Amino acid sequence: MNALTQELVELLSLEKLEENIFRGQSRNLVGKRVFGGQVLGQALRAASYTTDRPAHSLHAYFLFGGDVDAPIIYEVERLRDGKSFASRQVRAIQHGRVIFMAMVSFAGQEEGLDYQISEPEYPVVDSLKNEAELKKMMVEFVPENVRASFMRDRHVEIRPVQPVNPFQPQPEAPSYAHYIRTHDAIATEVDDISLHQAIVAFYSDFTLMTTALRPHGLSYISPSLQCASIDHAMYFHKPFRVDEWMLYDMEATISANSRGLNFGRMWQNGELVCSTTQEGLIRLREIETQ
Secondary structure, three states: OHHHHHHHHHHHOOOEEOOOOEEOOOOOOOOOOHHHHHHHHHHHHHHHHOOOOOOEEEEEEOOOOEEEOOEEEEEEEEEEOOOOEEEEEEEEEEEEEEEEEEEEOOOOOOOOOOOOOOOOOOOOOOOOOOHHHHHOOOHOOOHHHHHHHHOOOOOOOHHHHOOOOOOOOOOOOOOEEEEEOOOOOOHHOOHHHHHHHHHHHHHHHOHHHHHHHHHHEEEEOOOOOEEEEEEEEEOOOOOOOOOOEEEEEEEEEEOOEEEEEEEEEEOOOOEEEEEEEEEEEEHHHHHHOO
16 A cells, blocks of 8 residues: 555554553644544544444544653543444543544444435546645645645545635635545555544545635635634445545535634545534634633
């Protein structure tokens, strides 16, 4: 596998310490705090290790920022193992305190009523530049002190449908979309549903929260802005592969009380395979209450 794909697989492959207790390593992916997608993916993987069914929903809260220099311990509580559903609670612990909690529900594939809305019409993926190419085109706008981190390759390939320059944000419609996949195919020896679901949880956090910033002419690097994920929900509708192109279509419905509410839908081969919801803190520091 490509080195970045291999590192992503390793990041989302946890060490079992004891029954229902796992340890995940941390990486500096977005700055001083652990990337929310890392915790989402690792928590989902920890819960998946305790059942043989695929996840169908995840509901999570981010409680504290994670330390990128320390591992994270995941404690899984087996709440229910029924005929149709299995329920798990996951606590992520670092330095003796809970930094994240999630409820995950699992269920096997089942025949039944089948309906979905229509996939949005966007340019085909082959007609779009990837994120690395777009970054090179805007390098002159990037301050020297953040250039190295900004230009660093992500662990997944992204091709934005509506490219924007985060260093020169303008008011835009509260919607955003990109195509996304791993850089390389998932190796056969690690290819299982739980890894694919953990990886899609990992990249579900890319750009979702910032969709609510677009109407305000702000970006995640605006100096006056404080951003943080508050909660995150995912629904897994149908099987998918993370090493094949997936369209991630996002929209925000409201920003109020220094929070923004964002929704996302993931499409693959014309099928709606995942849905996401996230509320994020979007606070302007100049108007913080003293």
